[in-house]
Amino acid sequence: MFSISSYFSVEYLLMLLPACVFCYLILPKTARRFSLLLFSWAFFWAVSGKLIVYLLVSIVLVYVFGLWLGSLLEKQKQALASCEKGKKKAIRARFQKKMLWVVVPGVLLHIGILLIVKYTPFFADNLNSLLRILHIPAAVKPLSLAAPIGISFYTLQAASYLIDVYHQKIPADRNILRIALYMSFFPQIMEGPICRYTDTASTLWEAPRIRWENFIRGSERILYGLMKKTVGADRLNLLIKNVFDGYAANGGYTAYDGFVIALAALCYTIQLYMDFSGTMDVVIGTGEIFGILMPENFKRPFFSRTISEFWTRWHITLGTWFKDYLFYPISMSKPMKRLTSRARKRFGNHYGPLFSGGIALLCVWFCNGLWHGSGWHYIVFGLYHFVLILTGSLILPLSIRLAEKLHISRDHWLYHFLQIFRTFVLVCFGELIFRAKSLGEAAGMLKKIGTAFTFASLKDGSLFTFGMNQKDYLILFVLLGLILVISLLQERGVKIREAIAGKGLVIHYLAIWALILFIIIFGAYGQGYLPVNPIYAEF
Amino acid sequence: MEELYEILEEMQPEIDFHKETALIDDHLLDSLTVLSLISELEDAFDITIPAVEIIPQNFNSAEAMWELIQRLADE
Structure with a gap:
């Protein structure tokens, strides 16, 4: 059977891609978009076979929940048009609540499928370990489900589409084939970049001439x-x-x-x-x-002077996804805003936001670590970056004062070079944790670097x-x-x-x-x- | 507008807010600074800035921020 292992394989570069380009060239404009969709599904089939059903289910879910949100927005518009001025706020609040009851299940369904397919063995293993520690004579048999290629990527695209419709950044798309193309486009389905609907959907559907x-x-x-x-x-x-x-x-x-x-x-x-x-x-x-x-996913990350900057240059679309859909919604929630406001008054503009921002950052980096894989070393990898970013923010005023006292110019090229070098070394340690087969092996490796370096x-x-x-x-x-x-x-x-x-x-x-x-x-x-x-x- | 410039300059004195037009795109304001700024703007102008408004277009320049403040104040 025709199968593809990567974008660097002969099957992709010399067979599927040229075939797609050829068909695209000879077909009339209206048929090009469908050829892109068919080649996208052929690509998915060549990598994951029958597991394409996961992608198709996701497309249908995105379409249905999007339309549902769209119809609620339409009803809200009609209600606002025919109501008195003083009641508009209450109408908006009522529909906001209704839409929340649509968008949350829509997003959770996608995240739920991802968790079940990808993380069930990890959760089951940890639950069994806990049961053993508590001397409870029971064990959970983990479900072993094969994960389709790119599920971690297209799930985030699906969630971003639904949240953007909810926030009225984009209208709900009534064309399921356009949504299908946005979700399935073959070059990015396997490893991203994680595109937003506004990035690619309309151009893909337009199918411009080569x-x-x-x-x-x-x-x-x-x-x-x-x-x-x-x-x-x-x-x-x-x-x-x-x-x-x-x-x-x-x-x-x-x-x-x-x-x-x-x-x-x-x-x-x-x-x-x-x-x-x-x-x-x-x-x-x-x-x-x-x-x-x-969208670009890399902008020369090894020139970063801080870990925080590194993550604005490395896997950019994942970072912005977490920032837009996790960091800000958490840190801008009402209790967090109150916390920021109180903390600012007490600790000033620099340290004040670190409380709510720190909580939001912790959630982001826990999820970022877990997104990369089902293993504790991935979670530790995420938390490692959380600690580095938070520490960087905490000590920033101190390092500025220290540089002033020692008459060191923070704009000098040598200072920048040392910052870049320090960031690179910290990144390498993080990647060691990331690549190690387990947390124990990562610790063992770090220990050997510290104690047996010759x-x-x-x-x-x-x-x-x-x-x-x-x-x-x-x-x-x-x-x-x-x-x-x-x-x-x-x-x-x-x-x-x-x-x-x-x-x-x-x-x-x-x-x-x-x-x-x-x-x-x-x-x-x-x-x-x-x-x-x-x-x-x-x- | 002058009040906004005062807030911005007090928060980040090393940035020329009259000239900069890519504060977010060029990473001159990081996420934590944005949080602090939002809290300050909400207090100073008696507005509520929802998370959905935190997009680069609204925070890339002092002018963009001012437009956002006026729009939210009108709502």
């Missing part, structure tokens, strides 16, 4: 993503797998000293970036071919037998150098693709062919390599 310049631009972006994945992420995989997934018979991670473990955590951070941002390049590039602009493997050369040899490290340095230069230029506002295209046709096509050759020659594929599975598709 233009040659868009085709070239999109293909360039896909090639750039392919380079990050095959030259970078896949090359790093052997070392990472050896250290993090090492066989128990070999002692697992305990066979390595602290330096190698720290290096593996660093490599994993780079791999995660190469894999996920590379996937986003393929996803957004695919969208560009069809004239669909999707450069012995570097001195005797054994480091180069742990999955990556000297040649691999050299290629990796060249790749990182190239990406660093491109990122620095992008930070300065240079649009790389436009700049190269502006140099003339010969240089433009030479650059494209150079990129293709670089991937073919230095890509980590074939014998001796192990391509990394799409990391974020598993969340």
Whole structure:
């Protein structure tokens, strides 16, 4: 049977995508949108088979609950039009309450399906552990349900649509096929970006003509993503797998000293970036071919000076989703507002909002951790960032005063560089917790970094037998150098693709062919390599 | 409008609120500062700012904030 494992697979890049582009090109405008939908469902089927039923159920639920909200809004409008001026507030409040009783079950149904499909074994395991601790002779048998691809992503899209209709940011869509296309569009269904209805729905339905310049631009972006994945992420995989997934018979991670473990955590951070941002390049590039602009998910995150800034540059659409639909609704609820107001009067403008903001942040980071996977180490990963962000806010006035006292300019490049370095190190530790198989292993690894850090493997050369040899490290340095230069230029506002295209046709096509050759020659594929599975598709 | 500028400048003296037009997009105001600002604006102008209004368009500049304040005061 035809199956697809990732956006980097031959089946996607050389079969499904060209077939979709071909059909899109030859079909009349009205049929293009349906071809996109059919290819989206074919893609889903090729990855998850019969589990496509989950997606279809979700589309129907979104459509029905959206229409329900829409009809209540219409009734509210009619009631407001025919009432006296003084009664408008009461009418609004009555309908708000009615709509709340629609939107909450609509969102909870989606979240409920996600929890059941993805987290039942985790909850059951924890419940059984609790029962054992309490010496209660009972056990829950966990349901083992296969999760469809992208459920964590399209669930958030479904929830955002319903909440936006409830808040009247968008009208309820009466066209179920447009909603289906918004929910299913094949490039983003597996790993995001988590689009809002206003980002893509109308352009997808409009199905604009493929233009040659868009085709070239999109293909360039896909090639750039392919380079990050095959030259970078896949090359790093052997070392990472050896250290993090090492066989128990070999002692697992305990066979390595602290330096190698720290290096593996660093490599994993780079791999995660190469894999996920590379996937986003393929996803957004695919969208560009069809004239669909999707929101960016990465903006050079390793230039961040604080953890808080890091999360505005890494997996941006997840961060903004949590901010818009969790952080602000919690921190702006009436009790929290009262708390902020009282705390501001007592503790000032900086520390005052930290109370309500801290509670909202805790909820966000707990959910963020849990969203990534069903394991305590994911929750600890989320809470780790919560602590770092809150601590950053708490000590900010202190660090400003300290810098003033010591006559250190906080705008000096060296100060910025140290901030960037500190943030990067903290991120690497977080990713170690994230990648470890369990919380116990993460603690063990951190302990080894702190207590058994030696450069012995570097001195005797054994480091180069742990999955990556000297040649691999050299290629990796060249790749990182190239990406660093491109990122620095992008930070300065240079649009790389436009700049190269502006140099003339010969240089433009030479650059494209150079990129293709670089991937073919230095890509980590074939014998001796192990391509990394799409990391974020598993969340 | 002058009262708004006073509030903003007292809260973040290092930002030039007469010039900045991307306070949220450029991350000059983070989420916690926005919370503090909302609390201050609600007290100063006797308005209620609902969570749904916390979008970059409403907080990217002092002018946008002023428009929001006037709109909410009229409701």
